Amino acid sequence: MRAAAVKYGGVRERVSSQMSRAQALRLKNLAEEAYQPEQYANDLTLDEAARHIDALKAEIELADQF
Numbered sequence: 484m485r486a487a488a489v490k491y492g493g494v495r496e497r498v499s500s501q502m503s504r505a506q507a508l509r510l511k512n513l514a515e516e517a518y519q520p521e522q523y524a525n526d527l528t529l530d531e532a533a534r535h536i537d538a539l540k541a542e543i544e545l546a547d548q549f
Contacts (some may be wrong), residue, residue, distance in 0.1 A: 503531035513539040517546075 502510070507525070510532055514522040517539050527535065 488489045500530070502527045502529050506532040506536065510536050510539070513543065517543050 490502060506527075506529065507523075510527075511523045514520050519539065519542075522535050522539060
């Protein structure tokens with residue numbers, strides 16, 4: 484069991500890398516602005532949240548060009 488936790492990322496590593504409160508707020512605001520509330524989830528990691536934020540920012544910037 485321990486080997487599987489190490490191989491697939493244990494709970495400790497997942498908890499320590501959860502998105503920050505600031506990321507959560509930014510992501511929620513951007514998701515609402517882009518009319519994509521499904522992009523927000525409470526259980527994202529720092530990296531996942533950063534990717535969602537970047538994608539939403541790019542999408543909003545593209546939409547603003549029209």
